[in-house]
Amino acid sequence: MIAAVGKVYEWEIAKLLAQKRTYLGLISAILVPIVFVVVLVLQTGGPNDVPLGRYIRDTGLAAPFVVLFFMSIWGLPLITALVAGDIVAAESHNDTLKTILTRSRDRGQVFAGKVLAVLTYTFVVVFAMGLVGLVAGTIAWGFHPLTSLSGTKVSPGHGFGLLVASLAVYFLPLAGIAAFGLMLSTVTRNSAASVVGSLMFALLMQLLGVLPGTESIRPYLLGTQFEAWHGFLRTPADWVPVIRAFWVCALYISIPVAAAYLVFLRRDVASQ
């Protein structure tokens, strides 16, 4: 079973690597922090009203955190949806599901391979963006101690550790958007509708988070989990948002994935 899923996963990754949209997403994730740093180098002002924004020229370590904040609104959801919304719909569009489903792999194994491939892509996008942002920021402003959200200084090594942990937690809500995109991709069999739908879902989650009267549900909205990494940048670390992000995102991931799995398992594979 694991070996079979592994083979499907391997070829799902190979297929992603052969498609332009994958590179479009990856290159966007890499270019955004570079452009961001270049613009700040050329200008005198800064994003002072966002977390760590006022320290951005103090150390390159601050750059990826600030980029994370801006990209959570629609940039990374769009980059994620680009692939997640396409991964099943493209099979319908190319009529290739019938090709792979008449071999020796069960539908569940094929689906599992696709889920893992989407999550891998999402993970790579987040870490590529964060690490490129760190490199670009370090080139521009050096690798110096980071000022935490509590105002304490954090050594560069510790700051790097916090960045990796933050990227890992940031991956969780993005995986929730990927799962939603995968579900739309499976249900609608239409790539464009799935990409747009996923982006709309991400924006709706953000919008709900800022509407008055939503305070009671705000901690459980997917958009809120994009800020869970702030907990790492407090002294001492605030684990409450981090732990909540784990279980809230687990729900946002598992429910659409389970729904997509059931649809994928039972769907009739007929021509479009």
Place this chain on the structure above:
Amino acid sequence: MNDALPVSARGLVKLYGELVAVDHVDLTVEKGDVFGYLGPNGAGKTTSLRMLLGLIRPTEGSIELFGRDPQVAGAKALTGVAGFVEGPTFYPYLTARRNLRLLAAYDDGDSRSRIEELLELVELDDRGDDKVGGYSHGMRQRLGIAAALLREPKLLLLDEPTTGLDPAGMRDMRDLVRRLAGEGITVLLSSHLLTEVEELCNRVAIIRKGRIVYEGQLHDLLATAATGFRLRSPEPDRAKALLLAQPGIGEVTSVDGSLRFQADEEAVAAFSIALGQARIGVTALVPETASLEELFLGMTEGEQKGVEEAVA
């Protein structure tokens, strides 16, 4: 697996809302058959094949491939089974070789080692590194055969394998199917090309509006449509007089310089001896039967109801 029928479908029904795509279809394909599945477009051939391959779920009925139900056993039911429906499809952004490697990874066993051999068989070895997106229809059909053979199948399900091919491509595809059948592979071939079915198949099923109107041996089907015999002779008047005098021969008519008559085979044999004894020359003495095309059109267009009733 060896004793079970390659295909056994009973009471297959597929409904799409109010539309009955397949209506209580029974199909039996025996080991070694080259089974022709005939029907006009939209009759339910492809829907039936998709159900056989587990791609769509029957509304009613049961399917067994070598004794395994695809809806119960999943991919395991397709062990020893390969083929394609509505034309083979591949990832257009991958090369033919990469597509076959991908499919080999989706198969059990060591099918990857056969890729080069199969590309050579379908004469795509020199184009194996080209992306499939740039392939012609015929090249994709050939690659589809290679992809199917990668699984070393005991049963091949081919949906209209020669559709869209040029005459040479059709000939090559038929030669390949004949060769595979000669190697012991059971073939279920859906087609609306009657010459193809007549040339390749030993058994046929004809489907019309989702229902099977005939299933059985092809020669039995053709035999049901025997319409008599035709004689051509340089001496038609003497030949006609002899015909009328022969026992067991009736309904003698002259049509376009030929004599047409009804008789059983024994009476015709006796008549041929009588012709020789009477020293009457013969240029043709042939049985006249309706072609498969005439039978097919009769069954699928609602004409020749007598024939349909006779064979149903």
